């Protein structure tokens with residue numbers, strides 16, 4: 019699905035880290051838009067700035083310069099005190115190693131994402147169950163992470179990331195720790211969510227994953243080296 023409304027706008031984003039006395043331009047002027055329901059992958063060599071870019075979009079860190087707008091709100095201008103709320107309401111995170119709480123069940127892992135937004139306990143339970151059903155785990159809700167396969171754990175993590183209906187789902191190497199068969203299950207799930215209107219950005223080293231997405235941005239040295247839609251109408255190699 020692609021309604022042509024940018025959910026995300028990134029303008030001339032820069033992030034410079036100091037490594038000792040040497041400045042490292044992790045992001046060196048990155049600009050692009052992402053439309054609602056787009057499934058975008060970001061690829062590029064190690065150190066090219068992919069995770070830095072995700073952490074700016076997810077408001078985990080601040081850029082040195084430039085702007086990120088989500089739903090027309092310039093999140094890069096938000097006060098530090100507002101950052102947790104913006105993250106909770108706008109962003110869902112999925113990580114390579116799932117990052118589930120090991121002592122909690124699948125249900126509780128999803129529930130906990132809604133604890134701080136005023137949702138009643140019953141409503142949280144109901145929604146956690148719906149989300150786990152949506153990712154195909156309706157029959158595993160009482161299992162703890164250690165009782166689930168890698169792919170199942172990642173699906174719990176995706177359910178958790180969707181709990182607050184985020185504008186954007188950000189996934190850093192979501193298939194990096196699972197086998198090939200499981201990888202396809204995760205990719206199919208992401209495709210299905212995107213078809214239903216969820217905007218998703220996936221950082222991946224795996225071209226088999228990237229090629230299944232709507233659009234591939236290739237990063238190199240903190241810049242966009244190419245931006246290719248599957249339709250092939252957006253190529254802008256440097």
Ligand SMILES: Nc1ncnc2c1ncn2[C@@H]1O[C@H](COP(=O)(O)OP(=O)(O)OP(=O)(O)O)[C@@H](O)[C@H]1O
Pocket residue numbers: 035036037042043044062063064065066067068069070071
């Ligand atoms: N907190 C930090 N302090 C200093 N330098 C950093 C920091 N985080 C990242 N960098 C540097 O910024 C550059 C981009 O790093 P980043 O983690 O975004 O790369 P990446 O594309 O995600 O790589 P990978 O594929 O290995 O995950 C690298 O040169 C890295 O060393």
Ligand SMILES: [Mg+2]
Pocket residue numbers: 068069070
């Ligand atoms: Mg990275």
